[in-house]
Amino acid sequence: MKRSIGERLFGGANAILMTGLIIVTLYPLLHVLNASLSDSSQLMAHRGLLLFPKGITMESYKLVLSNPNILSGYRNTIFIVVVGTALNLLFTILGAYTLSRKSFMLRNPIMLAIVFTMFFNGGIIPSYLLINNTLHMGNSLWALIVPGLISSYNLIIMRTSFAEISESLLESARIDGAGEMLILWRIVVPLSMPVIAVMILFYGVGHWNSWFSAILYIRDRNLFPLQLVLREILIQNSTDSMTTGATAMDKEAIGESVKYATVMVATLPILFIYPFLQKYFVKGVMIGAIKE
Numbered sequence: 001m002k003r004s005i006g007e008r009l010f011g012g013a014n015a016i017l018m019t020g021l022i023i024v025t026l027y028p029l030l031h032v033l034n035a036s037l038s039d040s041s042q043l044m045a046h047r048g049l050l051l052f053p054k055g056i057t058m059e060s061y062k063l064v065l066s067n068p069n070i071l072s073g074y075r076n077t078i079f080i081v082v083v084g085t086a087l088n089l090l091f092t093i094l095g096a097y098t099l100s101r102k103s104f105m106l107r108n109p110i111m112l113a114i115v116f117t118m119f120f121n122g123g124i125i126p127s128y129l130l131i132n133n134t135l136h137m138g139n140s141l142w143a144l145i146v147p148g149l150i151s152s153y154n155l156i157i158m159r160t161s162f163a164e165i166s167e168s169l170l171e172s173a174r175i176d177g178a179g180e181m182l183i184l185w186r187i188v189v190p191l192s193m194p195v196i197a198v199m200i201l202f203y204g205v206g207h208w209n210s211w212f213s214a215i216l217y218i219r220d221r222n223l224f225p226l227q228l229v230l231r232e233i234l235i236q237n238s239t240d241s242m243t244t245g246a247t248a249m250d251k252e253a254i255g256e257s258v259k260y261a262t263v264m265v266a267t268l269p270i271l272f273i274y275p276f277l278q279k280y281f282v283k284g285v286m287i288g289a290i291k292e
Helices: 005-037 040-045 059-065 068-100 107-119 124-134 152-163 167-175 180-191 193-209 212-217 226-235 248-285
Strands: none
Touching (some): 005 059, 068 107, 068 152, 068 180, 167 180, 193 226
């Protein structure tokens, strides 16, 4: 069908707008990548947009990867992401399945209590006292995992997904002798892989980017997650250990390149993982948006 002039103008305007948004979104990442690959002295002398690396070198990445704090931060963050996400999924799945069953009499009062926590909480000081004095998890990686074991928002999304599975399908499994745990892991979970993939993305990225809880609870530098190490390098300019032997001017130039390289090192894993989960993303978050 032939499009009218107005439709073509509207399509062209949309294309221009989306192209502009793509450029605005991608350029900061491109700038950081180019700066991390640039020669330190040429980078310091450059002014304006950085569309290409200035004197390509991997020296900044060598300095970053030789920093023991970066390596220990990676180790701690990987532990937090893998163990934390696995526990998050386990308890969110168990809670969502229980609350999605109409036969569970207390599901409405419990859901009301869960929604209440999304609007009101005790605050930082009670949480700090609870984690350190009551649970005795201060200065341990478990303090970054256990308090956020279940996200209320993610629980509601998964509960909605489980509730949309046909009750007749589950009932037929019960007639065949399947128990609730067998029904959950053999029927409900395989049918809910899109929303589970979204939960992996939400929980995993949340753990990877988390730094505020580490500031509150972690005192041992060997337990610092990667984002806390990155914060020290970017905000507190703690790059002296990676620029030993250089002059003051060279230290400043090398320090700038090291900061950009550190950002790339901390960002690349998530950028590589996201495309594998992206195809489930829209389908997963839209579950429950349309009611028949």
